[in-house]
Amino acid sequence: MTTRFQTLCLLLFIGLTGLTACQQEPDERLDPEPEIPAVSGNLKATINGNSWVAARAAGASRMNGLINISGLSLDGKILTMTLTDSGVHRYILNSTTLNAAAHVDSTMSDRIAFTSNSSDDAALAGGEVTITSINESAKTLTGTFSYRVYRSTDNKSVSITNGSFTDLSYTTSLAPSTGSDxxxxxxxxxxxxxxxxxxxxxxxxxxxxxxxxxxxxxxxxxxxxxxxxxxxxxxxxxxxxxxxxxxxxxxxxxxxxxxxxxxxxxxxxxxxxxxxxxxxxxxxxxxxxxxxxxxxxxxxxxx
Known part of the structure; x- marks a missing residue:
């Protein structure tokens, strides 16, 4: 049930936020000079020693007692973090908590996600996200993160370090659907x-x-x-x-x-x-x- 529940959490964030950062499928190779939507604040990290910046899109949501922070880089690499909303707080990521992070690299032949809760070994998966401030008037988040994510299908682990998000805008409600859905x-x-x-x-x-x-x-x-x-x-x-x-x-x-x-x-x-x-x-x-x-x-x- 644990693995299934983690999958459910990921599904909810994709659905409820529309995963703004990922509405263009990252597994479609990005144009050399794609049109870049406006990005409020910044979201960046170091992935396996290489700089990563959510320059294509970045955003957050705060709904259903959950906080989601997601970003997409120009080369199709995604970071997404889902946290049980405790406001300004240090959130622990591991296989026993309901907080989770995932990473997808569309440049790899295998695009199955790496996750922070897929191994009990702290050397392979887990870490923390710290939200240092929330401006509820402006609806922005600021904080840091550092963790490892693991993929059991090929026993690979990825290091996410020096992560930060600054004045990242978040949404708290959704617009009604249009059309026949x-x-x-x-x-x-x-x-x-x-x-x-x-x-x-x-x-x-x-x-x-x-x-x-x-x-x-x-x-x-x-x-x-x-x-x-x-x-x-x-x-x-x-x-x-x-x-x-x-x-x-x-x-x-x-x-x-x-x-x-x-x-x-x-x-x-x-x-x-x-x-x-x-x-x-x-x-x-x-x-x-x-x-x-x-x-x-x-x-x-x-x-």
Whole structure:
């Protein structure tokens, strides 16, 4: 359940923030002189001894009891950090906490993410992020970070040092969705129809993620599945994951234990996916906190 919950957290941040820094797939080689969107503040680090700057895009979000900080460099390298929101604080990253960081290098042939919580060995994975100040009026974050991330598929570890973010803008709410995208479901028999719906299929995390929430950021629903999933009936498990969070506390999220996902249509050309779902979910820290997700339906055009 631990690995699955970590995947769920990553999915939620991609969905809820739209992962502003990564809306252009980094596994598509970047143009030599790409158009660079405005970057507020700065986000930089040293990756395995080489300077890294989030010059293509950088941003943060503070929603659902979680803080996410993400950046994308011109050469397609991503750093993203997800923290349980304790405000100004020193956040520990390891396999036993709900704080996590990930790194993806699109220049590598294998674009599976390196993560801070994929090994119990501190020499391979783990570290810290320190938020030194939060300006709630200007909605900016300042802090530092240093950690190692590990990938078990090839036993490789990456060192992230000298990390800093200065006056990095963060969002606290989401704009309502436009168009025909929809997600609807019942939670313990009560209707929930999110007004913010988002989908992304990304080779670099090996997932197709869908999420729905309100403009306030809670409650929220997230679904993760393989990007090449085909029409048919599939069981929720390690590769197909659902998560429901009834509030704004990220540690209160409930992950799928069992259930069915039925893909009705998946058009990879138009990037439209439709399906139904139901699953039983419980909280990682307190299994007595449970929800039954039923009558789920989605029709989403993903990025």
């Amino acid at each position: 929809t997600i609807r479901l019942k939670v313990d028999g009560a209707d929930f129809r999110p007004d913010v719906v988002f989908g992304i299929s990304s080779e670099f995390i090996g997932q197709l993620g869908l999420s729905g929430t309100t403009t306030a950021g809670s409650p929220s629903i997230g679904l993760s599945m393989p990007p090449d999933i085909r029409p048919g009936t599939h069981d929720f498990g390690d590769l197909i994951i659902g998560v429901y969070n009834p509030g704004t506390d990220g540690t209160n999220a409930r992950g799928s234990n069992s259930g069915k996902l039925v893909i009705l249509e998946h058009n990879t050309s138009s990037r439209r996916i439709r399906g139904t779902f139901n699953f039983s979910a419980s909280n990682l820290l307190d299994p007595s906190k449970k929800n039954e997700i039923t009558d789920g339906y989605f029709s989403v055009k993903y990025q």
